[in-house]
Amino acid sequence: MNGCIVAFCCEHSAYPAADLAGKLRLHYPENIRVIRVPCAGRVDVIHILKALEKGAAAVLVLGCEDGACHHITGNTRAKERVKYCNMLLKEVQIDGRPVAMFNLSPNAPHKFVSAVNEITKIIKESGR
Amino acid sequence: MIIAERKPMEEIEQAMAPYKKVLVAGCGTCVAVCWAGGEKEVEILASQLRLARSAEGNEIVTLEATVERQCEKEMVAELKDKVAEVEAVLSLACGSGVQTMAELFEDKPVFPAVNTTFIGMPEKEGLWVEMCGACGDCVLDRTGGICPIVRCAKGLLNGPCGGTRKGGKCEIDPEKDCAWVLIYRRLEKQGRLDLMREYYSPRNFRAVKRPGRVQAVKA
Amino acid sequence: MEPKIGVFLCNCGGAINNIDFDAAVKKVAKFPGVTCVNLSSDLCLEKGREKMISCIRGENIERVVVAACSPEFQEHIFRKVLEKAGLNDHLLSMANIREQCSWTHDGDVTEKAVELVKMAVNRVRLLQPMEKKELPVNREVLVVGGGFSASNTVLQLSRVGLRTTLLEKEAVLGAGTEELESFYGFDTGSMISAVEVDKNIEVLTSAQMTEVGGKIGDFSVRIRQEGGEILRKYGAIVLATGHQTELALDSEPQLRAEDEAISGLNIVSQEQFCCMLGNSGLETEPKTIGFMFDFSDENSRFTTLATLNNALAAKKKWGSEIYVFCKNVKVDSEGMEKLYREARDCGVVFLKSEAPPRITAENGRVKIEAKDVFLGEDVILACDVLVAEELYLPAEGAENLSSLLSIRRDSKGFFQDENVHLYPVGSEKKGIFFIGGCRGDLDLGRVLTDISSVVMKVHELLSSGKILVELEKVKADPQKCVACLTCIRVCPHGAIQLVRVDGSKEVAEISDLACDACGICAAICPAKAIKFQGYRDEEILAQIEAIQEL
Numbered sequence: 001m002n003g004c005i006v007a008f009c010c011e012h013s014a015y016p017a018a019d020l021a022g023k024l025r026l027h028y029p030e031n032i033r034v035i036r037v038p039c040a041g042r043v044d045v046i047h048i049l050k051a052l053e054k055g056a057a058a059v060l061v062l063g064c065e066d067g068a069c070h071h072i073t074g075n076t077r078a079k080e081r082v083k084y085c086n087m088l089l090k091e092v093q094i095d096g097r098p099v100a101m102f103n104l105s106p107n108a109p110h111k112f113v114s115a116v117n118e119i120t121k122i123i124k125e126s127g128r
Numbered sequence: 129m130i131i132a133e134r135k136p137m138e139e140i141e142q143a144m145a146p147y148k149k150v151l152v153a154g155c156g157t158c159v160a161v162c163w164a165g166g167e168k169e170v171e172i173l174a175s176q177l178r179l180a181r182s183a184e185g186n187e188i189v190t191l192e193a194t195v196e197r198q199c200e201k202e203m204v205a206e207l208k209d210k211v212a213e214v215e216a217v218l219s220l221a222c223g224s225g226v227q228t229m230a231e232l233f234e235d236k237p238v239f240p241a242v243n244t245t246f247i248g249m250p251e252k253e254g255l256w257v258e259m260c261g262a263c264g265d266c267v268l269d270r271t272g273g274i275c276p277i278v279r280c281a282k283g284l285l286n287g288p289c290g291g292t293r294k295g296g297k298c299e300i301d302p303e304k305d306c307a308w309v310l311i312y313r314r315l316e317k318q319g320r321l322d323l324m325r326e327y328y329s330p331r332n333f334r335a336v337k338r339p340g341r342v343q344a345v346k347a
Numbered sequence: 348m349e350p351k352i353g354v355f356l357c358n359c360g361g362a363i364n365n366i367d368f369d370a371a372v373k374k375v376a377k378f379p380g381v382t383c384v385n386l387s388s389d390l391c392l393e394k395g396r397e398k399m400i401s402c403i404r405g406e407n408i409e410r411v412v413v414a415a416c417s418p419e420f421q422e423h424i425f426r427k428v429l430e431k432a433g434l435n436d437h438l439l440s441m442a443n444i445r446e447q448c449s450w451t452h453d454g455d456v457t458e459k460a461v462e463l464v465k466m467a468v469n470r471v472r473l474l475q476p477m478e479k480k481e482l483p484v485n486r487e488v489l490v491v492g493g494g495f496s497a498s499n500t501v502l503q504l505s506r507v508g509l510r511t512t513l514l515e516k517e518a519v520l521g522a523g524t525e526e527l528e529s530f531y532g533f534d535t536g537s538m539i540s541a542v543e544v545d546k547n548i549e550v551l552t553s554a555q556m557t558e559v560g561g562k563i564g565d566f567s568v569r570i571r572q573e574g575g576e577i578l579r580k581y582g583a584i585v586l587a588t589g590h591q592t593e594l595a596l597d598s599e600p601q602l603r604a605e606d607e608a609i610s611g612l613n614i615v616s617q618e619q620f621c622c623m624l625g626n627s628g629l630e631t632e633p634k635t636i637g638f639m640f641d642f643s644d645e646n647s648r649f650t651t652l653a654t655l656n657n658a659l660a661a662k663k664k665w666g667s668e669i670y671v672f673c674k675n676v677k678v679d680s681e682g683m684e685k686l687y688r689e690a691r692d693c694g695v696v697f698l699k700s701e702a703p704p705r706i707t708a709e710n711g712r713v714k715i716e717a718k719d720v721f722l723g724e725d726v727i728l729a730c731d732v733l734v735a736e737e738l739y740l741p742a743e744g745a746e747n748l749s750s751l752l753s754i755r756r757d758s759k760g761f762f763q764d765e766n767v768h769l770y771p772v773g774s775e776k777k778g779i780f781f782i783g784g785c786r787g788d789l790d791l792g793r794v795l796t797d798i799s800s801v802v803m804k805v806h807e808l809l810s811s812g813k814i815l816v817e818l819e820k821v822k823a824d825p826q827k828c829v830a831c832l833t834c835i836r837v838c839p840h841g842a843i844q845l846v847r848v849d850g851s852k853e854v855a856e857i858s859d860l861a862c863d864a865c866g867i868c869a870a871i872c873p874a875k876a877i878k879f880q881g882y883r884d885e886e887i888l889a890q891i892e893a894i895q896e897l
Contacts, residue, residue, distance in 0.1 A: 004894060006891060006894065015417075015419065016419055018446070018447050019417045019419055019420075019443075019446040019447065020446075022417075022445065022446030022447055022448075022449075022450040022451045023446060023450070025450055025451070026451060027451055027452065027453060028452075029452075030452045030456065030459055033462070033463070033466070033894050034443070034447055035466075035887065035890050036418070037866065037882060037887070038864055038865055038866050038882060039865040039866055039867060041865055041866065041867040041870060042865065042866030042867065042869060042870050042879070042882055043870065044168075044870045044884070045168075045172055046168065046172055046175065046884070047884070047887055047891070049171075049172060049176070050175065050888055050891055053179060053182075054891055054892070056891075056894075068766065068767065068768075070765075070865075071775075071839050071840070071863065071865035071867060072755070072763075072765075072775050072839040073837070073839050073867065074839070074865055074867055077837075077867060077870070077871075081870075088172065089176075089179070091137035091176065092137060092141070092176050092177075092179060092180035092183075093180065093183070094179050094180060094183055156827075156829065156874055157829065160829065160831075160874055161829060161831040161873055163873055166873045166874060166875075167873075167874065168873060168875060253833075253836060253837070
């Protein structure tokens, strides 16, 4: 099965949101692997690049809503790193694979599901 | 410390084009601290190269290593075995480190991945500014600790040029502060404005003969 | 030597029914390092846990993977199981095959489940044991302020057996309590007397903090009083520095121009109006009173409350005609809607207008003009007294305090909550709290809740004199650290300091007490010197490695 998404989920927002999606039996595509992190700010550029090197079709970083990061600046830093990563990929003409950041709160399972659906659609359309 | 900046990616890719196995070598001192050439930057650059070359169908194998200071022969010597395995070395160290690497491993082409820019310090997170030009004839005693050689766009020694813009900004680059305004204010705080009235004769630009050599008194 | 890994799968009493567990067990058993695979239907229940313990002991298992429900749910239970079985409780990794696998995908999900287990196995192989230790902490609390919130807090802390210092910058306690007294009928006098006689409370007046260092459990505070400076140590600091109000008259330039026509008495603040109400020697009782609020600041709980209370009080005391100009009346405090209805029933008139009223002087009286939304025309009122709109602001010195303590302030200048919904009384630094007016526009109900929250939290933290921490959970390797100061500058919790090791080298040291385990420092360290147990680079990358079908 191709087109796997690697999703780094912060334990204060996205991870519980994904859990809640499960509890509510909300469905989303199977091709996603969640890696739990204490804060989106823990995710480093090399983690994203290595996931892409391994062959991931997309890499997502999911953290708390703007202004509501449990660790104040974690989600802002994650956003900057995702931006930087996209720049690095563009430099070497590898910008066909989405690397994106999503912000959500722990009680927003629908946001988690729609992020996964949105990216899966982009992957399918780009033919990976 | 020495501040460096990664070279444009096209230059690096072009340099690496003929090679299939390279060592990406970082330095753990100055360039690591200014986020240009430390272990993390080595990892990222190596990953970028692998991704790019893999997409072209022309794989590249990268070895990665970072030594504490690439300008020390003993530390660079530790990389002997890794260098032996590769066709070329891509060094993220400052010019000093690149040359040490090149000298120790004369048979291998060594390429710089960063441009060494200046001696500076962090002004705020992620922003480094030039402070010292290594001119060999320090005048900071007379200017309240603000260097007119590099912080004044014209390198003037005897006061402002007269083109200072409103808000104390430089005539040449309005984003930058006029160094002489800064110097005046600093000396004013210290009650040493008399220094502004002293005339300093033109610099002896031969103060530092290139290449420079400094012999320390033996300890 | 590869550690022996035991994998425990659970079908959650049959709730996980789209995984072929037999096939999964066979595949998992082949993973390198896995010496034992077990399937249960009730792993988290007592029987299941007992079986797990005897399996761990019997098979000499050194690392444990549990593939079941979400770690958010039961991780702590399974950590206790490891402890009981004689293993360090950190050597556990969980695979979420229920909430994030079985329950969200259609059809057979065995393949994904097996991969999730592999990710957990890869991670657990690298996990290192972590020791826990109880670190001693100072049980004394510093409460900064001298008003209602501060006094209430120290009294409650005393009741739970904690000694406090009440630090007030003015010469006397009880500032800013007049309004509360008149609205709620408090006797602040007796509250202050109780504070002054309480043996657990030390009152320092005309005193201010000049320097604060240290961390939760061990803050060092330099306090300047008349006559000198003292150095004290505290386990926690609570800020109850209150607020101030300012008449929002900047929008009325014509008022200042006509200064002579308007004497100080005609346009007053809520506080001044309270004084007028309480002044039995008032020369003339105002016959017509105007109130204004909700134009500059649409989130003014306190001002709304003050207006309603004062309007009612004036009506009852003087029987004056009262007109309230506002955009909206937001009644989101306990009892406020009742107050509003009471005011209307008493005959207080509320006039709604979109734009702030124009205010001028006429014959020694204040003239207010506004376009009433319902009438559709201008209403002109000449009144004896106008209680003007007020802005609710942080008290003087808030900026200074925030830089002394290195805590952030929000866009209005009030202290920034660590989490607006879940942890509003805490700052981003452990051990520093704030309550009452200095947090923002509050009403009494919320203030009392704040006080109880903080008292409970401080008691929980400090009463035993010890705090249990995980030792070196996040640590900067002194061999690799180059003291670039990046981590110290970015830590949102102020938990990192520069210390000297081996008598000479300076390196970053992360406080086990103050660290909140976010990993921001670990990600940003240019020398990769910071190791965050459980989330080291290797541990994250190992999970990526396990994903086969990329």
